[in-house]
Amino acid sequence: ETGVTQTPRHLVMGMTNKKSLKCEQHLGHNAMYWYKQSAKKPLELMFVYNFKEQTENNSVPSRFSPECPNSSHLFLHLHTLQPEDSALYLCASSHEPRTGQRTGELFFGEGSRLTVL
Amino acid sequence: GESVGLHLPTLSVQEGDNSIINCAYSNSASDYFIWYKQESGKGPQFIIDIRSNMDKRQGQRVTVLLNKTVKHLSLQIAATQPGDSAVYFCAEASLYGQNFVFGPGTRLSVLP
16 A cells, blocks of 8 residues: 555546545655546646645646645545546645655555546 | 556566666756656656766665766666566756756666
């Protein structure tokens, strides 16, 4: 186990549905991330949260809405998605120092496989 | 967690042989590099990292080499085992940033 838990592992939704992906990390990290892994592209960074504050929004469409209520939990709210949004959505966490160099890598969850019909 | 559908470069090696997986990175300002392994149905797992002030770093059965002149990174796996079959990704980042940029990955197949 990586210490990063994602639910659900698989999700099928229609284009008019609203659903949410959940991520929880048990590593005491202070930064959390959403990545998208699709069949046609390498891992793409979507959102970054540091100390619960969003610090990066990588030009992600507004139909994806992140929420980070605390340093251990991260959500990705989904609404009116398109079939091309079908992908594996990976959550990751890391420990980020307030100042100075990073001390380690990203820890990934197992991912949520999303299929949009 | 598999990279289904990606037309990944594939490396096939005989069990027991050494494997070398290569990666070209794009940003000359990157100073932190990581190799990840992704098995079918799982998320990426950390293998080894290296900072730009080093050329080589060794772990258990793995070695990472960094050539900053040509922006090239390689992962060497000694005595490759069936359990090493997976997709391997390199990632580049800054030691002061959080934007990890991942390569497309290489699929390693270990032949019996």
